[in-house]
Amino acid sequence: xxxxxxxxxxxxxxxxxxxxxxxxxxxxxxxxxxxxxxxxxxxxxxxxxxxxxxxxxxxxxxxxxxxxxxxxxxxxxxxxxxxxxxxxxxxxxxxxxxxxxxxxxxxxxxxxxxxxxxxxxxxxxxxxxxxxxxxxxxxxxxxxxxxxxxxxxxxxxxxxxxxxxxxxxxxxxxxxxxxxxxxxxxxxxxxxxxxxxxxxxxxxxxxxxxxxxxxxxxxxxxxxxxxxxxxxxxxxxxxxxxxxxxxxxxxx
Amino acid sequence: xxxxxxxxxxxxxxxxxxxxxxxxxxxxxxxxxxxxxxxxxxxxxxxxxxxxxxxxxxxxxxxxxxxxxxxxxxxxxxxxxxxxxxxxxxxxxxxxxxxxxxxxxxxxxxxxxxxxxxxxxxxxxxxxxxxxxxxxxxxxxxxxxxxxxxxxxxxxxxxxxxxxxxxxxxxxxxxxxxxxxxxxxxxxxxxxxxxxxxxxxxxxxxxxxxxxxxxxxxxxxxxxxxxxxxxxxxxxxxxxxxxxxxxxxxxxxxxxxxxxxxxxxxxxxxxxxxxxxxxxxxxxxxxxxxxxxxxxxxxxxxxxxxxxxxxxxxxxxxxxxxxxxxxxxxxxxxxxxxxxxxxxxxxxxxxxxxxxxxxxxxxxxxxxxxxxxxxxxxxxxxxxxxxxxxxxxxxxxxxxxxxxxxxxxxxxxxxxxxxxxxxxxxxxxxxxxxxxxxxxxxxxxxxxxxxxxxxxxxxxxxxxxxxxxxxx
Numbered sequence: 013x014x015x016x017x018x019x020x021x022x023x024x025x026x027x028x029x030x031x032x033x034x035x036x037x038x039x040x041x042x043x044x045x046x047x048x049x050x051x052x053x054x055x056x057x058x059x060x061x062x063x064x065x066x067x068x069x070x071x072x073x074x075x076x077x078x079x080x081x082x083x084x085x086x087x088x089x090x091x092x093x094x095x096x097x098x099x100x101x102x103x104x105x106x107x108x109x110x111x112x113x114x115x116x117x118x119x120x121x122x123x124x125x126x127x128x129x130x131x132x133x134x135x136x137x138x139x140x141x142x143x144x145x146x147x148x149x150x151x152x153x154x155x156x157x158x159x160x161x162x163x164x165x166x167x168x169x170x171x172x173x174x175x176x177x178x179x180x181x182x183x184x185x186x187x188x189x190x191x192x193x194x195x196x197x198x199x200x201x202x203x204x205x206x207x208x209x210x211x212x213x214x215x216x217x218x219x220x221x222x223x224x225x226x227x228x229x230x231x232x233x234x235x236x237x238x239x240x241x242x243x244x245x246x247x248x249x250x251x252x253x254x255x256x257x258x259x260x261x262x263x264x
Numbered sequence: 265x266x267x268x269x270x271x272x273x274x275x276x277x278x279x280x281x282x283x284x285x286x287x288x289x290x291x292x293x294x295x296x297x298x299x300x301x302x303x304x305x306x307x308x309x310x311x312x313x314x315x316x317x318x319x320x321x322x323x324x325x326x327x328x329x330x331x332x333x334x335x336x337x338x339x340x341x342x343x344x345x346x347x348x349x350x351x352x353x354x355x356x357x358x359x360x361x362x363x364x365x366x367x368x369x370x371x372x373x374x375x376x377x378x379x380x381x382x383x384x385x386x387x388x389x390x391x392x393x394x395x396x397x398x399x400x401x402x403x404x405x406x407x408x409x410x411x412x413x414x415x416x417x418x419x420x421x422x423x424x425x426x427x428x429x430x431x432x433x434x435x436x437x438x439x440x441x442x443x444x445x446x447x448x449x450x451x452x453x454x455x456x457x458x459x460x461x462x463x464x465x466x467x468x469x470x471x472x473x474x475x476x477x478x479x480x481x482x483x484x485x486x487x488x489x490x491x492x493x494x495x496x497x498x499x500x501x502x503x504x505x506x507x508x509x510x511x512x513x514x515x516x517x518x519x520x521x522x523x524x525x526x527x528x529x530x531x532x533x534x535x536x537x538x539x540x541x542x543x544x545x546x547x548x549x550x551x552x553x554x555x556x557x558x559x560x561x562x563x564x565x566x567x568x569x570x571x572x573x574x575x576x577x578x579x580x581x582x583x584x585x586x587x588x589x590x591x592x593x594x595x596x597x598x599x600x601x602x603x604x605x606x607x608x609x610x611x612x613x614x615x616x617x618x619x620x621x622x623x624x625x626x627x628x629x630x631x632x633x634x635x636x637x638x639x640x641x642x643x644x645x646x647x648x649x650x651x652x653x654x655x656x657x658x659x660x661x662x663x664x665x666x667x668x669x670x671x672x673x674x675x676x677x678x679x680x681x682x683x684x685x686x687x688x689x690x691x692x693x694x695x696x697x698x699x700x701x702x703x704x705x706x707x708x709x710x711x712x713x714x715x716x717x718x719x720x721x722x723x724x725x726x727x728x729x730x731x732x733x734x735x736x
Contacts, residue, residue, distance in 0.1 A: 062687075062691050064687055065683070065687070085690070086687060086690035086691055087690040087691075087693050087694055087695050087696070087699075089691075090690065090691050090692055090693040091693045095691075096691050098688065098691075101688065102682070102684045102685045102687070102688035102689075103685075104685055104688070104689070104702070104703060104706060105679075105706055105707065106703075106705070106706025106707050106708075106709045106710070107702050107703065107705070107706035107709075111702070112689075112692070112702070115694055115698060115702055116692040116693050116694060119692075119693040119694050119695070119698060120693055153706065170692060174692065174693070
C-alpha cells in the first residue's frame with residue numbers, strides 16, 4: 013500500500029496520445045529515476061500525475077498509498093502528499109515566499125486551526141540555511157526575477173516545508189550550474205527516508221551522480237522500455253538513447 | 265487574550281455580516297419621489313435657515329436640467345428611477361453622544377458592524393449615520409479640547425455657519441455634475457470637521473454610513489477644513505443590506521487644506537450589489553498643503569467616483585491611491601482628477617483594479633497642467649488585473665500638459681492571473697479560491713500597506729471573501 017503506483021496510464025494532449033500504457037511502482041523509501049529522450053513523455057507524466065487540466069487521461073490510474081489520485085482535484089492531490097518540483101516554476105507577483113509557504117501549510121490544517129507563526133518561521137529559516145538561501149528571500153515575491161538556480165532551490169525549499177509522501181522532480185537539474193546542482197541534490201538527499209518516495213525525472217545522468225537512484229527507468233514514446241539498477245544510467249550516458257531504441261526494435 | 269478578541273471583532277465586517285436590516289419606525293419620511301415639496305419637508309424637519317432652502321431649490325433646478333452622463337458613462341445609470349426613491353428618512357432625534365442613548369435597532373446595527381469597538385481601540389472620534397441622519401456622534405475629550413469640531417452637516421450649518429458657509433459648495437459647485445446637484449438639493453448627514461491651526465490630530469476620526477432601508481437614497485454631505493499647519497486622518501466605511509430594489513448613495517465630499525496642512529481621507533466601502541454609488545469628492549490644497557485620497561471600492565452595482573485635488577497654492581501635493589474590485593454584475597468606474605493651479609505642485613495617482621468573472625472596471629484619469637505654470641509633476645500608474653476572460657477593463661487617461669517646464673510620467677498595465685499560476689499554487693495545496701485571493705492580495709499588496717493596520721487587515725479579509733464567492 014505504501015506505494016505511488018502508476019497503472020497502464022494513457023494520456024493525451026490536444027488529441028495526441030503521449031503516454032501509451034505506462035506502468036510504474038515507486039514504493040516509499042526508494043528513489044526512482046525516469047530518463048528518456050526529448051519528447052518521450054517525461055514531463056507529461058509529471059503534469060498528469062499532478063492533474064494539469066491540459067492533459068486528458070484516456071485510461072489507467074495512479075494510486076497514492078492505494079487511493080486513486082485521478083479522482084482528486086489538483087490541490088487535493090497535493091494535500092494527500094504528492095509534490096511536484098516544476099521544471100518551470102510559475103512567478104507570482106506581490107506574494108512573498110513566506111506568505112506563500114504559510115498559506116500552503118495553513119491549507120493542510122483542519123478548519124479553525126491556526127498555524128504557529130513563530131515555529132513556522134524558525135523552521136523555514138533552518139531549512140533555508142540548509143539550502144544556502146539568504147534570509148531576505150522570504151520577503152521576495154515567489155520566483156519573480158529569480159535566476160534559474162534560485163527557482164530550483166525554492167522548489168526544494170517548498171518540498172522541505174511541505175514534507176510530501178511522494179515527490180516528483182521534473183528536470184530539476186535543467187538550468188543549474190554544478191554548485192547549484194550540488195546544493196539542490198543535498199536538499200533532496202536530506203529528505204530521503206523510509207517514509208518518502210521520489211521520482212526523479214531527468215534527461216541527463218549528471219543529476220544521478222548526486223542523487224543516487226535505487227532504480228532507473230527509460231521512457232520512450234510514452235512507455236517504459238527498460239528498467240534496471242543505477243548502473244543503467246551510466247550505460248545510457250555512454251551509449252545514448254538510440255542504443256535502447258534499437259534494442260526495442262530488435263525485440264519487436 | 266482580550267486584546268485578541270477585540271482586534272478580531274474590529275475586522276469582522278463583511279458582506280454577509282452586513283446583510284441585515286431592522287424594521288425601524290421612522291418619525292420622518294419624505295416619501296417616494298423628488299420635488300420642491302421634498303425639499304420643503306427636509307428643510308422643515310431640520311429647521312434650516314432660508315438661504316439653505318434656497319440653495320437646495322436652486323440645486324434641484326440644476327439637477328433637472330443636467331442630462332444623465334450616459335454619453336460617456338454607463339447606460340446603467342438610466343436604470344435609476346428617481347420617482348421610486350425615498351429621499352429622507354429619520355427617527356427625528358439628535359445624534360447621541362453616548363451609545364447608551366442610541367435607539368436599540370441602530371445601536372445593534374453598529375454593534376454588529378463593530379463600530380463602538382473600533383472607537384474604543386483606535387479612533388479619536390466617530391460619527392455613525394443611519395439612513396439620513398447621524399445616530400451617534402462623539403469626539404474624544406482630548407481632541408475636542410484642542411478645538412477640533414466634529415459634528416454632522418446640519419449641526420455644522422446651525423452652529424458653525426461662519427466657517428461652514430465660507431467653504432460650502434466652493435470646492436465642488438452644485439453644477440459640477442448631475443449627482444452633485446442632486447446631493448446639493450437633498451443632502452442630509454455627513455460630517456463637518458474643523459481642525460484649528462497647528463493641531464495634529466493623532467488618531468483618525470471615523471464616519472460610518474449605513475443604509476438600512478429599501479428604495480432609499482443616502483445623500484451625505486461632508487466638509488472638512490484643516491487650518492494652517494494642522495493634520496487630520498479621516499476614515500469612512502459604508503455598508504447596506506441586500507435588497508431586491510435599487511438603492512442610491514450619492515455623497516459630496518469637500519476637503520480644504522489650508523497652507524501647510526495635511527489631510528488624509530480613507531474610504532473602505534463594501535456596498536451590497538444593489539447600490540448605485542455615485543459620489544463626488546474633491547480637495548483644495550493651498551500652499552504646501554497635502555491632500556491624499558486612499559480609496560477602496562468593493563461591492564455596489566455601479567460605482568462612479570473620481571476623487572480630485574485642486575492644487576491651488578505653490579508646492580501643494582495631491583495624491584489618489586485606489587483599489588477597485590469588480591465582481592460579477594458590478595462595474596467599478598473610478599479614477600482621479602488632478603488639477604494643477606500653481607507652480608511646483610506635485611500629484612501622484614496609483615490605481616489598481618481587479619475584475620472578476622463578468623465584473624468590469626474602468627479607470628478615468630484627468631491631469632491638467634496649464635501652460636503658464638512651471639515645475640509641476642505628475643505620476644500616474646494604473647494597473648488592471650483580470651481574473652477570467654469574461655471580465656473587462658478599460659483605461660481612459662487624459663493628461664493635458666501645456667508648457668515645457670513640467671514632468672509627467674504615465675504607466676499602465678493589464679495582467680491576468682494565468683492558468684499556470686493557479687496550477688502552481690494548487691499543486692502546493694491551495695484551493696482555487698485561496699490561490700485567487702493570494703494573487704489578488706499580492707497584486708494590491710503595495711497599496712494595502714498605505715491603509716492603517718486595522719483597515720488593511722479588514723481589506724484583506726474582504727478580498728478573501730469576494731474571491732471565495734467568485735469561485736464555484
